[in-house]
Amino acid sequence: MKKGSDLSRSIWITWERQTRNRSASKYLGVPLWEITHGQSSALVRYVVSSYTTFKLIMRRKPHYVFAQNPSVVLSVLVLACSKLLRFSLIVDAHNTGIHYEGRFNRLVNLLNRIIIRNSNFIIVTNEHMANVVSSKGGKPLILPDPLPVLPASKSASVNGFIRSKTDKKLTAFCITSWGEDEPIEALMAAAEMFTNSINFYFTGNYRKAIFKISAEALPENVHLLGFVDEEVYFSLLSECNFTIDLTTRADCLVCGAYESVSAGKPVLLSDTKPQRAYFYKGAVFCSTTCGGIQSGLNEMLKDLDQNQESIKLLKAEILEREELRRDGFICSITGP
Template sequence: MKQLYVAWIEFQRRQISMAPHCGFELLFLPVERRVGKLRKLLTYLHNAWKTLEALRAMRVDAVWVQLPQVPLLWVALFYRRFFNQRATVIADCHNKMFRPPWSRFPLGISLLSRCDLVLVHNDDVLEAAVSLGVPRDCLEVVEDPPASFGTTPAQCGSFKEIPRPWLVFPASFAEDEPLRELLAAAAAVPDQSFIITGNVRNCREPELVAGAPANVHFVGFLSREEFDGLITGCDAVVALTRFDGIQLSVCGEAVGAGKPMLISDTSTLRRLFPAGGVFVRPDSPDDIASGARELMARLSELREAALEQRQELTARWFQTRGKQMLELVSAPLNGR
């Protein structure tokens, strides 16, 4: 069975981590953020054409699409309707799919019922999907698997001038990230280095970047090799969101790397990642700073807890998700 997972994004760990267990190939097609409507429309048209070309060239049997980019769902359903009516369509839905503006996007939520399988990342998102009318029988909860970084030693040469300890915050500069609060907290712990990855052009408040404390280092969007080296070579990972119901991708990366986390105190993250971290209120610079100090004071203890959590969560994912995934995907295809 030929499978292709298409995501209109530059990179995301979830797909990389799932691929060995699910058997799909990957196609990443980035969409620029914070650009004009015409340019974004042209990018969507370009990506739609490239996606359809790839599906037709491979004669794909199972199409995986990452949402909330709703036009990508249209392409997948168009491919099944006109080129392979036996194809399976799997929608892997980020929590944004079920929040405005994407939840109000025309022919978005209403078309999820046309998919053979709709994946959501946790039980909170499942409830949101059902409340918006997505049929329960096509929904399946599949959390991010712990990331796998192989056995390659960490390559951190690009950052060797930055003083230790390193706390890495992989940023997308989305609305849920408490960047202002994190920078204020960093100013209160000048003996720790906060390394922030991601394209700073996506930051809605560029003055925050310009006025950041001296111990904050914006290193831009990194290649996969550089990012993997930074995550596996850092002392701790910062995983902050203002919103409950969100499973942060960086948490799976931290777990996979066996790194302690400075993590938002939400019910979802406490349930999914109970060990190996210090939970803080994301809206409180004082609490974030206090948590950073506690994390460093307990670093050895938290490292051990993080490694134990990695073993437990990896085994659980393989048992409850990974082994069942191919069967779930194959069932609609075999039933036609």
């Protein structure tokens, strides 16, 4: 089958709603299909999503399919279809699509290795992850998250969120999913040191926390919002003074950092080599201990005005780089 020199016969499939899928597929001009099935049980979701995915591929007859890993089930399914129907498979591998540390980790990592070795390309966000993919026998392509286009801001009103004007406190928007790699307990302990100057608002399902949370014991400036929909999420992002998105993973470029740059908000990040290399203006870096986070917050407060200006410069520079590298990235997939 002769393939075109562009991605006109391509689809991007994901089994969740996530900013990277939307920004990357739009950046490459690839139609995105978000296949989700609400609150169904895991088994029902897998069966229905698999059937919907197979029907989509058979109907569209693509030359190129992009699939997100996770889900490893999605990636295995599309890999099998690629061998049967002879299309090129490009897997967008997040960190857990390279190395998984949760339940059934041996099985999932075995499947990850099969996916990496047998896909045409594996997309990762940074050079370190590209080296890991190469060591596992895969063909890596590096694509940091394209900056997302954020929706127009509306005033946020959720679980008592109020931009602190009367008490003159700053607002820190903590972008959290309550995963095991997030040092949330240390962040909360550090937040208590800033009760007079910063209100901290945490997103995500805090019932997933791996430590016990007592509402009565929370610092008075820590507010748990729970799950918020996209409209409220981006409103909170636009209204805050700065954001916080921390991880203990040494090789991760966090999605919240890209969103913060797009919104023009300074961001407090974990001090890792990949993040320092990419977010080199308008960001403050810290260790993920309570003391390290406290020091990072002090640095953020000291240079907040300068960081707000610097993050805008970073946004312009990233957008310029994105324009310059798009055609080359596509040619890496399709050939000259």
